[in-house]
Amino acid sequence: MKILDREFYTRDTLTVAKDLLGCKLVHRSTDGIVSGIIVETEAYIGPDDDAAHSARKRSIRTEPMYMNGGHSYVYQIYGKYYCFNIVTAKEDMPEAVLVRALRPIDGKDLMSIRRGTGNEHLLCSGPGRLCSAMGITKKQNALDLTNSELFVEPCKEIIKEYAASKRIGIDYAVKCRDYLWRFSIKDSVWVSKKPDKDSIFFSK
DNA sequence: TTAATGATATACT
């Protein structure tokens, strides 16, 4: 079984964000194996992106963003939810890709229990939901995705078209709020939000 | 449409 390696993650962040679409995120959790196909991502790129955590001062929380590409960055938001990011680029370049939605594959029963719903479309369609379903918490923060319980398998899907849209929930950003740095598989029913009218569509 | 919910950042004493 193949796992995405360091070379994949240490490339340009926008490229990694697009290339992660169609790949399979796997967590060998203590309760069982769960996985899903990544269908929606967002890029957060360093000090100049005022929507990124790394636009503010380096801190304990954001420290994983400064690690070499291929590590995880998990943080808690709104008191009860977690968001899972994949760190990209080289060490000391605080860039990452937020994974926003998955199409559930393995361990759907476990996901349903964790999420408290049998509706497959509500298992992983959103950054908080996906972390809950996958069993991702602060314990999975700063893991090496090339060598741990949490990893990504290469894309085996044929993807005809992609969408680039505005990122969600970052209206506080003045400069970068309208950047089309949210990527999804076009027409996927598993995304957290459908691309709006300002989106652009492309193929690779 | 809006309340929930707590860690974190920032601005104070």
Add this chain to the structure above:
DNA sequence: GTATATCATTAAG
């Protein structure tokens, strides 16, 4: 040290 505002969201109304 202490206070307060702010969230890369979700589910309920």
